[in-house]
Amino acid sequence: MGKITIAIDGYSSTGKSTIAKKLANALNYIYVDTGAMYRAVTLHALNNNYLGSEEDIPSLIADLPKIDLNFVPNPALEMSEMFLNGKNVEREIRAMEVSRHVSKVATIPEVRHKLVEMQQQMGMDKGLVMDGRDIGTVVFPDAELKIYMTASPKARATRRYKELLDRGEIVSYEEVLENVQKRDFIDSTREVSPLRKADDAIEFDNSDMGLEEQFERVYASAKRVI
Numbered sequence: 361m362g363k364i365t366i367a368i369d370g371y372s373s374t375g376k377s378t379i380a381k382k383l384a385n386a387l388n389y390i391y392v393d394t395g396a397m398y399r400a401v402t403l404h405a406l407n408n409n410y411l412g413s414e415e416d417i418p419s420l421i422a423d424l425p426k427i428d429l430n431f432v433p434n435p436a437l438e439m440s441e442m443f444l445n446g447k448n449v450e451r452e453i454r455a456m457e458v459s460r461h462v463s464k465v466a467t468i469p470e471v472r473h474k475l476v477e478m479q480q481q482m483g484m485d486k487g488l489v490m491d492g493r494d495i496g497t498v499v500f501p502d503a504e505l506k507i508y509m510t511a512s513p514k515a516r517a518t519r520r521y522k523e524l525l526d527r528g529e530i531v532s533y534e535e536v537l538e539n540v541q542k543r544d545f546i547d548s549t550r551e552v553s554p555l556r557k558a559d560d561a562i563e564f565d566n567s568d569m570g571l572e573e574q575f576e577r578v579y580a581s582a583k584r585v586i
């Protein structure tokens with residue numbers, strides 16, 4: 361078989377992006393982090409005061425055509441960074457303030473419509489690993505390989521907490537755990553394309569699995585299909 365499409369879905373902080381990136385590198389595929397796209401739209405909304413006490417979702421929807429999102433490769437970091445209207449926002453979109461609002465923004469049908477369309481365009485030529493919540497169910501229901509990653513909320517909050525501390529953010533573990541659980545709840549109960557395992561996805565619970573073991577398993581699954 362030639363190049364295929366690999367969809368990786370799952371709850372927040374299951375380590376999807378780490379595995380997806382490593383897999384894309386090993387296969388010489390493109391990696392697309394769709395969470396970064398929802399985060400960038402959320403950042404735009406925050407920057408324009410469309411979220412918070414005086415919420416203005418209609419203005420966010422009206423802005424969608426002029427929200428320009430781009431993944432720009434950074435060879436030094438061996439990864440792509442998210443640019444929002446020409447500005448590198450890779451760091452800003454990972455902040456806790458964005459995490460607090462992103463799942464709400466991701467429930468807006470117009471936002472999902474725009475981003476899903478962009479994601480489908482990126483995958484036209486296959487040869488990509490895309491991670492998110494609805495990749496195997498909505499974006500690429502015909503993907504040749506679908507992985508569904510899970511881990512206990514505690515394991516996920518611990519990873520996320522460490523990540524934020526490493527980046528110098530001042531947060532408490534409890535706040536991170538609460539955010540992870542809240543996002544899981546919103547993501548899996550929303551009306552439009554909720555997070556769920558596609559019937560033909562392979563499930564990995566990596567609560568007690570190291571990175572190498574996870575990668576070996578996912579890589580072996582990919583090699584069986586390619």
Ligand code: C5P
Pocket residue numbers: 372373394395396398399462463464466491492493494495543547
């Ligand atoms: O993957 P990450 O945790 O960065 O995603 C941030 C949020 O974006 C998720 O909690 C979810 O609300 C939303 N998202 C989504 N669909 C995707 C990717 C992310 O709804 N495909």
